[in-house]
Each structure stands twice: as C-alpha cells, then as structure tokens.
Amino acid sequence: MEKMSRVTTALGGSTLMGRTMHCHLDAPANAISVCRDAAQVVVAGRSIFKIYAIEEEQFVEKLNLRVGRKPSLNLSCADVVWHQMDENLLATAATNGVVVTWNLGRPSRNKQDQLFTEHKRTVNKVCFHPTEAHVLLSGSQDGFMKCFDLRRKDSVSTFSGQSESVRDVQFSIRDYFTFASTFENGNVQLWDIRRPDRCERMFTAHNGPVFCCDWHPEDRGWLATGGRDKMVKVWDMTTHRAKEMHCVQTIASVARVKWRPECRHHLATCSMMVDHNIYVWDVRRPFVPAAMFEEHRDVTTGIAWRHPHDPSFLLSGSKDSTLCQHLFRDASQPVERANPEGLCYGLFGDLAFAAKESLVAAESGRKPYAGDRRHPIFFKRKLDPAEPFAGLASSTLSVFETEPGGGSMSWFVDTAEHYALAGRPLAELCDHNARVARELGRNQVAQTWTMLRIIYCSPGLVPSTNLNHSVGKGSSCGLPLMNSFSLKDMAPGLGSETRLDRSKGDTRSDTVLLESSATLVTNEDNEETEGSDVPADYLLGDVEGEEDELYLLDPEHTQSEEPEYVLPQEAFPLRHEIVDTPPGPEHLQDKADSPHVSGSEADVASLAPMDSFSLLSVSHALYDSRLPPDFFSTLVRDMLHFYAEQGDVQMAVSVLIVVGERVRKDIDEQTQEHWYTSYIDLLQRFRLWNVSNEVVKLSTSRAISCLNQASTTLHVNCSHCKRPMSSRGWVCDRCHRCASMCAVCHHVVKGLFVWCQGCSHGGHLQHIMKWLEGSSHCPAGCGHLCEYS
C-alpha cells in the first residue's frame, strides 16, 4: 500500500493504468524502447519500425516509420532508442552499419532526420545521453564506438575498443561523462567521453561475449552485465578495481538486462536462445527468479520498463512478432511453486531436513513425538533485518542422526558384493544368490530366489535333492518365526486388533477375487492405518516394537533392523500366516483341485514370497500341471514391484538382471530405468564401484548402459616431471620418458600397474604377484620389504 502511493507521487499524480496484454506485430522485433511519457513504445526489427500507443486495454498502432516503396537496409534495425529528454527524437542502429536519427516533429511522412554512415559493420547498439539533448553514442561490430553530436554531420569522437565487436554501450546515469561498453571477447570498458584516446578502465567480466549492460538507476557505479556464459553479474565500479557484487546464474545466454525501477536489487533479463521467458531476479537470491513472464513463444529480443519510476509495468518485444505488456502482479513466481522443504537421507540413515523456519517452529511445537530420541542439530541462518522479502532465506536445517549401529547397512554391501548376476546358468545363479541371502539371514529374499529358480528352470533340470533341500530350509525358517514372534504382543499396544481382522477379511476377498497382489494389499493396509497416530510404515515395518524410532520411515532400515528375524518386512503376511495357517491345507487343497488356473496365481501372489509351507504346496501343484514359466511373469513382476516399493531396490534389480528377458518385457522401461538408477546411486554411495559398473554393464536399458561410456578418461601424471600425460598413459610427451617400468621384466607397463607404497617400485600385476610369492624383498633391489595384499 505504501509502495502504491509512492508510485503515484513519483508519477506526478497520474497512476499508470493497464493490464497484461499483447498485440501482434507484422514481423519479428529486434528491440523496443519507451517514450518518456510512458504512453508510447517504438518497436524495431528487420522489417518493422512502428510506434504504438499504450492504452489501458490495448496497443494502438500510431505511426509506421517504415516508409518508401523500396525498403532500404537502413531500416533494418538492430537497435532502437527513444530519447529520454525529447519526445520527438529517436535513433536506430541498422544492420548495415548506419546510424539513423528520426524526428517525429517533421511534417512530412518520412521522419528520417540524419544518417551517419561511419561504421563499417553492423551497429549493435545506440544510446542517447541521459541528460544531454544532442549526444548520441553507437557501438559497432567493427570494434569502434562513435559519439555523435546531432547538430553536426559527422561524429565528434571515435573510441577504439582495440578488439572486435562492441556489443553494448550505455551512458552512466549518474556520472555525466562516463559510459560503459561491452565486448565480444568478454571485456567491459569504462570511458570518459572527453578522452577518446584510451579507456579509463577495462576488466574481463565474462567468459565469452558480454551481450548487454545496464547502469543502476540509483546506486552510483553499479553496473549489471549479462553474457553468453549465462550469467548476470553486478559490478561495483566505485572502488579502485571493479568488484563483482552479485552473480546470477541463468539457464541461457543473457541478451538484455534492465534494472527494475524502485526496486534496488531487482533486474529483468531475457535470453538470446532457447529460453523464451523474461525473468526478474533479486540479485541477492541468484538461484530462483523472483518473477517470470511466460507470454512469448519465441525468444524475447527487447525489454523495457514502461516508466522509470514504476516497477510494475514491463514491455517486451519478441521474435514471435508480438509486443507485450506484462504486469508484475500477473507474473508467475517460481518461488511460490518451489518446494519449501527438503529432505535427504544420509548413507547411514541420518536424515537432514530443511524447511522454512516458521514452518518448523510451528510443527515442532505441535507434534508430540518431536524430540526424545532424535538428535536434531539445528543450523540457522542469520536474517538480514533489512530484508524486504518475507520468504527470503529464513530456513532451518535439522539433522537427525541414527543411533550408532542401528543403521548398519552391512547387509546391503555384503549382498551387493556376493550376488552373482551373470555368467552362469539361471538355476545356479538363483541358488547362489539364495545362499548369499540366507547367510545374511535374509530368508525371505532367499526364498524368493529359490522360488525364481523353481519357476524359471524347467522341472526336469531341478534335481529332487534340491527340492528337498529347499523344503528343509523352508521349514527351518518357519520355526523360529512361529516361536519368536507373537503378533498379539504388539497388536493391543497399537490398537490394531480391528484392523487386523479387517485385513484378514481383505485377504479372503482377495483370494476370491483372484487378482490381488501382495503390494496391493499392503497399500490397502496403509490406507487403513492412516487415521492412527502412529506412522503407517511403522506398523508395517517395525516388528520389534520400538515405538519412537522415527527414522524407521526409511524402508531400508526396517530391513536392516531385524536381520535375525525371518519375515520381518511386512506386517500383513505375518498376520496372514498366523490367521490363515489353520485352514491353510484345505484352502490350498482347494486350489490344487481347482481347474481354475488363475487361482494359484493369486495364491502365490499373496503367500508365496513369505510362506514356506504354502510355497511348497504350490510348487508341487506346479509340477503337476506343468505350467509354462510365462505364466508367472505377472507374478514375478508384482514381486519385483513389491520389493522396489519396499525400498529393497537391490533385490528388484538383481532379479531383473538374473531373470533377464523372461520378465523384462512385463515391466515398463521407465520403471526399470528408475530402479537401475536408484540402485546404481546406492552402490556408488557405498563406493561399490565394481558392482555398480557390473550392473551398468548388464543393464539392457540404453539410458543406463550409456552411463559408463561417459567420462571414461583416466588422467595420469608423469612421475618425472609431474605434468599430466595427455596422449598415452605410459610415455610422457614432455620429458620423453616412459613413466612406469616393470621392476621385474623391465618393460613398459601399459595396462595394470601395481606398486609398493613403501618404496614406490612396481610393475605388471602378474609379475609382481609372482615375484612376491618367492621373495619378500622388492624386485627392484632396493631392499624394501614389500607387501602385497
């Protein structure tokens, strides 16, 4: 409100009126400029040069300056500027190097006033002096800047930038004699208009061309520059050396930059390529634009604030042949859409949580379980009291640490390292992996592997001993489960008795409907628990009954927590087993007898991975009916989804790789890719580079397999001159010596090189291994006792 009134006074009592609107031009615009009275705008382009009046509801074409039968190249404008003192005076820069001035006061139809043909190349920019009526400055591709006095026929002075292409010239608003120019080679120069011999100051502002610059309207000596390197930088020129004060990183090269009136830290930018939006940035918040205008369909070529004291109207011209007026209040604000909270898990279960401070304060006051066993560490950023932005940078970061030991992920590492994914027949792979899982006490996983073998390896290949073996294993797994775990202990405490019953009912209906999968049931369960105070996942995941373990939200933990239990992961199957076991046999018998094939499918879906007894029966039934492996693909698919959902993406990916073609086609590419990337990410976090590479290599998805085709270079430094060896790994280009000789065979090592960290002698891996079998001394004869591990 206060601001509004200020605007009104600044404008001398007459408030600007208008709305967000646009009008179609006949041709793409290259530049626009606003008249001093804020009621007219001039649009210039290769084949357009018109003045539009800005009315409340629309743009009205007022004048077409492009007259004459044969359009001359002098009218092909690269830039246009309207004098800020004289409403009748305009200047354009033509692509053929001519600078033209226009006098709207001329009575004839042709308003062209003067023609300066001094530049040899395209003129990129023209600029009037902010206070002097007759001074015009131009910057051209030929590397020269020229200052014209409009009362004379030719230029008053010429400034040579001593380099190619001037991209922008701007008179300082505060210093009468100063102007800034930007160059294609990344430099910015500061000139005194009275001294054409050399520039006052020069510095490199950007990497690559600097397309634009703009002086701050109020802060003396602030200059914003935008470059092809996709950056906007704000420089303080008042100090001895130009100091970079702010740097905004945009997503495309910056074609224009304009400070927003009345807002000290705001500037508007538009880009030259690819990105069509106009952004308004708060330079202190360089990552998220404060506002964004998305009206244009092609690159925006010119932007101008409508009035030098009104921050709410922005005009823009674009290559899509439209002229737009944007109202600041209609702008989309990416900040609003940004997620105000961030959540991330550390490798070992630490949880970091960042959010707006106000939000956290309110939450923690309300939630009863905040506090006790977590160990939050708070980081807080000091607030700038002068901050005008309400939501700016006042966030807190909390880190919740897990209890030591509780979050051990050793099972993951072990599994990853020991799983066999390829290179053997499927049956062997499954057996091997089942063994690995069992050794780690993950019996459910082990059972799954066994199941897979049964499903996919034709019955003839499976020896009966194996089958018995799995029976034995199955029952031994089942026993501790029955003994050690009592659901009733837990259930009353959670008040989930009723729910249990209901889910039992669910299961029944599921088996009748014959189409539910384990995952589906789980989801239903989830929904049901939503009403309770306890987190849903807690119920599903935690069997031990540690009520306040917040981090159990992480599904990975649920697994790691109870390695000693047989079937820890899902609450539902446990219940299912307990409830269903008594009627089990008949139930299954039913199935076996039933000619309806899908019956067993559903049964396996809900029972198979967990219940060893029923598993056995089902698999027998299988052998009898000799179902094709294809028959199970939906089932296996559901199983994979189940694991992935649960957080055990390792299992999902491993099965996907091992089973390969048989199941791949049932799972859509994107899901597979998603699993692969998550698993690879996890592996890399655990530094299991070899495993991760193997997974990448074995994946069939193209997006994944190209992962290890990038950055495959290994950089080596020469051991003599310590310079990087760029072309070959074994010979140095500079000192022309071979870097690594084998101490055993005295040849150059071109492949794997192993060396002793004690004496730094080494050689071919094979040779050194062999040598050290026979001797413990260094093969180079230095007397060091090398160790090879």
Place this chain on the structure above:
Amino acid sequence: MNRGGSSPSAAANYLLCTNCRKVLRKDKRVRVSQPLTRGPSAFIPEKEVVQANTVDERTNFLVEEYSTSGRLDNITQVMSLHTQYLESFLRSQFYMLRMDGPLPLPDRHYIAIMAAARHQCSYLINMHVDEFLKTGGIAEWLNGLEYVPQRLKNLNEINKLLAHRPWLITKEHIQKLVKTGENNWSLPELVHAVVLLTHYHALASFVFGSGINPERDPEISNGFRLISVNNFCVCDLANDNNIENASLAGSNFGIVDSLTELEALMERMKRLQEDREDEDASQEEMTTRFEKEKKESLFVVSGDTFHSFPHSDFEDDMIITSDVSRYIEDPGFGYEDFARRGEEHLPTFRAQDYTWENHGFSLVNRLYSDIGHLLDEKFRMVYNLTYNTMATHEDVDTTMLRRALFNYVHCMFGIRYDDYDYGEVNQLLERSLKVYIKTVTCYPERTTKRMYDSYWRQFKHSEKVHVNLLLMEARMQAELLYALRAITRHLT
C-alpha cells in the same frame, strides 16, 4: 601405391581431366608420365612443406597430443604451415572424435566416412575406415549403407543436404530424426553428428583444395580400403609450373603478367580502404550487388565447360564412384546454385538474424558441451590469422581480403551480411580465384592443380593454404548455421 616406376597402374590412380581424355581418345597411345610431386600435397612442392616441418617442434607435439592415429598425416603436415591454426583444428577434431560425447567412437568414424563419401574423398574415407575398425566398429558396416543400423542410415538425408544444398534443411528434417521411435536420435547425438558431418565435408574441401596425397604407407590390412584416388589429372601433376598448361587446357584463363596482377590487387585494396566514405552506394545498389555476386557465382564454374561433363560420361568414374558410393545414397545429388533456386522460394539467410556468435554457439554448447568453445576458437583463429604479408609485400592489412573470401563462400550458400558491400568481392577476387573457391567449396572433388595454380601466382604456397583454411571454415560455418537454425526452429 607403387610410386617407383612409371607404371600405368600408378597413373590409373589419378583421374584424367577431360582435356587429357580428349587427347587420349584421339591418339590411342597411352603415355602418361609419373607424377612428379611427392610429399604430403600434390599441389605444393614437397620442400615447401617439409622445410617448415623440420623446424617446427610444436607441430610434433600437437600431433602427439591430439592426433587420433598417432602419426603425422598429410593433412596435418600441410596445415602445419599455420601452426597456430593447426592447434585449434586438431583440438576440436580430437574432441569430436575421442572425447566425451553422446555418440560411440565407431559411430563417429562412420559418420566421418559418410560425410567424406559425399565428396568421394577416398583419402578421408581410408583414414576413417582404419580408425573405425581400430575403435571396434563392426567390419560389416563397411560393406555399405545397407549393412548399418537404420538409425545411422537415417542420417543420409541431412548428410546429403548439408554437403550440397544446406539451405534446404528444414525443421521437418530434424523432427523426422528426433521423433520418438525405435531409431530416433536424441538432440545431443544429432548435434554431435551434425558437427562431425560439417567438419568432414569442409575437410574434404581442404583435402581436394590442397591436393593432399594419399598416405605413403597404406598398409592394406583390411579389404575395405578404397584404391586411393586423386582427382588430379596427370597432366596437372606432370607440370609443376603450368602456365603452358593453360594453353593445353584451352581454357579462358588469361595469362596476365602475374606481377602486375599482384600490384593491381594491392592497389585495389588500398583504394577500397581509403575511398570507402566517398563511394556512397545506395541501399538498392548494395542489394543488387549481393544478388549479382550470387548470380555470377552461377556462371563461375559452368563457364569452364570442361568440368560440366556429367559423371556418367566416363567409365573410369563409374568404377571409382561405385567404391565410394556404398556409403552414400543418391549419388547424383550435388550442389545446385543457390541463386538458381529463385529468391521467391528461398529467402536469403540473413547473417545478422542467426549468427554463430550469438545463436549457433549457445545452441551447440548447450547440446554438446564444450564443442562450442573449440569451434568458436577455431573460427576466430582462422578469421583473424594473418602475417601481414601478401606475397612479397610485408605490412599489409589483409583483413579485407580475408573477409571477402569468407563472405564469398557464405554468399554461395545464400548467406548475406547486411553490413558487407559485395562489390568488394568483385574487386578483390579475380575470376580464376572465384573459380577455385567455387570448386573447392561446392564440388571439391573436381579441383585440379591447374585451378590451384592459376590464381594468385605470385603468392606463397602457405598463403594459398591459408586461403584453403578460410574456405574450409567458412563452409563449415555455413553448413552449421543452416543445420543449427533448423534445430532451433524445431525447438521453438
């Protein structure tokens, strides 16, 4: 490559120009002498290149650093006359062939082969056939385009257009390639491919323009090597100083005293530089000058009738092209003059509306990181390269001449600079040079030593190589601009 005796087999490796053919047809006694030139180039005496080489250690260093084959090939040797440029050339070439990029290594070489095949440049094809196999490419692909995956085959269309008539590329071509489907190209892959294609089209121009000889030790290790063929007629090669040759050709190159020729050129440059302000050409005048230059380029080559024979006239040609043609489709598709297309259908490409510096760079760099910087440096380097000499004269500002060369090439591809007076081209580039430029950029495979020798007779060979570099880069930039503009349009 038997270079020992004057056996007919050695001669058969060179094409015969039309004139020699006529002569040969008249009297059937085939007597062809063995080419006199050895060394990396058939046009440039060996000592010119080698002399420079022995001195230059920098070149050797660069080769070790950036050469993919690890040897000093003939192209590099000739380019090493301009070491500064050589560095940026090798760096960018190395980057697109060997460094991080979306395409697999063998594919990159195969694309290079496809590009070179458009100009029947057996030198480049052989080079990349070797590299292709070395990087683990599937040998079967080398049997021809029918053996490569559809995805690569789809590149054919833009390869063809880029090589001969880049202005015909539209966003529809791009859309067709990137449209989702089994064989689609991702944009980064496509940009990589486009960069490779344009690079090797342009390099083919250089190879023919500088008369690069086949590598000396062909080590025919695989059956896929083509018989190395140069398009240089024996009569060209047999005569080192071919002023007499001109009469044999019976062409219309006037034999002007070369010294006065040079003086006249210098004089014209001076006049242009000084009198610019006086000469106040109207805008219409400027436009017509561009059109005139564009149109005139039409007649530049067709005037030399001995080149306008269609390929099918000669049995020899057929044999040779059939070897190359397994990598190309539609071999009859060639350069067609931009001007002939008629301005109504195809608007002139306004250079200021889509420049390399502003637009092309950003797009390329966005999709294929860092190549933009390398190409940018290369273009800049070649444009600004000067030793301030012209033949025997020193301290000459050659900016004007370089710009004329660069813009003339762009003019032939229909790219117009608003701020350039195309009258300059007419004054600075003599007819024989225009013939040469047009041939090298548009149908490089037809370049002959006679053309190379007939212009700027007073100039040093290194200066002529410089001209070739300019032509090559100008051509590459023109092709790139058209391709990137199409991609930009596809994106918006």
